Amino acid sequence: MPGCRPPGPAGGKIQNLLEPEQWMSWCTNGHLMCAGCFIHLLADARLKEEQATCPNCRCEISKSLCCRNLAVEKAVSELPSECGFCMQQFPRSLLERHQKEECQDRVTQCKYKRIGCPWQGPYHELTVHEAECTHPTKTGNELMEILDEMDQTRKKEMQLYNSIFSLLSFEKIGYTEVQFRPYRTDDFITRLYYETPRLTVLNQTWVLKARVNDSERNPNLSCKRTLSFQLILKSKINSPMECSFLLLEGPYDDVKIHPVIYHFVFSNENNETDYMALPIVDSVECNKLLAAKNINLRLFIFQIQK
Numbered sequence: 001m002p003g004c005r006p007p008g009p010a011g012g013k014i015q016n017l018l019e020p021e022q023w024m025s026w027c028t029n030g031h032l033m034c035a036g037c038f039i040h041l042l043a044d045a046r047l048k049e050e051q052a053t054c055p056n057c058r059c060e061i062s063k064s065l066c067c068r069n070l071a072v073e074k075a076v077s078e079l080p081s082e083c084g085f086c087m088q089q090f091p092r093s094l095l096e097r098h099q100k101e102e103c104q105d106r107v108t109q110c111k112y113k114r115i116g117c118p119w120q121g122p123y124h125e126l127t128v129h130e131a132e133c134t135h136p137t138k139t140g141n142e143l144m145e146i147l148d149e150m151d152q153t154r155k156k157e158m159q160l161y162n163s164i165f166s167l168l169s170f171e172k173i174g175y176t177e178v179q180f181r182p183y184r185t186d187d188f189i190t191r192l193y194y195e196t197p198r199l200t201v202l203n204q205t206w207v208l209k210a211r212v213n214d215s216e217r218n219p220n221l222s223c224k225r226t227l228s229f230q231l232i233l234k235s236k237i238n239s240p241m242e243c244s245f246l247l248l249e250g251p252y253d254d255v256k257i258h259p260v261i262y263h264f265v266f267s268n269e270n271n272e273t274d275y276m277a278l279p280i281v282d283s284v285e286c287n288k289l290l291a292a293k294n295i296n297l298r299l300f301i302f303q304i305q306k
Contacts, residue, residue: 042291116146174201180295250296
């Protein structure tokens with residue numbers, strides 16, 4: 001089904017059926033679904049405003065009605081699966097260790113990558129490459145150029161964290177748990193959107209809204225799914241309020257979010273931000289959010305003082 005995660009290096013059917021960290025669930029009539037398909041079914045039902053059903057018997061399914069089948073998970077873990085590097089067959093329970101530590105064809109990097117060597121290749125060629133690698137013999141000036149480039153890349157990676165540390169030094173900081181609840185528009189063809197109850201941060205009242213695929217007509221027909229959100233100031237203020245804000249994972253969800261800091265100057269005339277992408281990793285993580293009863297995240301707001 002479309003909800004299955006992409007296959008690993010081997011690309012075989014069994015590999016696509018169950019990744020090591022995934023589980024198998026079954027409906028009340030005993031039909032099996034992998035984690036990816038199960039989440040995809042729940043997400044599709046949310047988008048179409050329908051009750052999710054088992055694709056085999058059409059009985060209702062939900063996180064409370066379905067449970068894991070440990071016996072099947074155990075059986076699947078013992079099925080042979082092909083290593084994507086050497087193409088040999090291994091029990092699934094041993095495949096991860098083989099690919100990470102034992103396979104002679106696994107992709108590895110030169111030990112001199114710390115000084116700029118870009119080589120990647122099969123493990124069995126590593127010794128020959130390192131014996132011939134030219135990076136240890138480069139001059140000091142050549143190494144300085146390489147290290148400068150690596151420093152620039154590292155600086156960009158650290159910029160976000162430095163910005164967050166800087167925001168944490170602000171005098172006025174507020175955060176709260178937010179719960180996006182699903183609603184439908186009043187259009188002839190209704191569209192799913194999310195909205196939080198009113199919340200108080202920095203002595204002001206706020207609301208968050210979110211939409212799927214920028215409110216396209218039939219997001220359930222798209223394999224690529226995204227969420228975007230906007231922050232709305234509901235309070236009346238005496239003067240413009242400049243803020244930085246970000247959304248992070250909540251304490252009750254396992255969704256992966258890459259933090260992004262947004263900036264906006266709120267006023268009584270301009271109290272809504274544009275819709276901004278919720279920085280989730282991919283469509284699989286988006287389906288996890290759509291499949292949940294509510295979306296639980298954590299909002300941080302930093303007021304910038306003049």
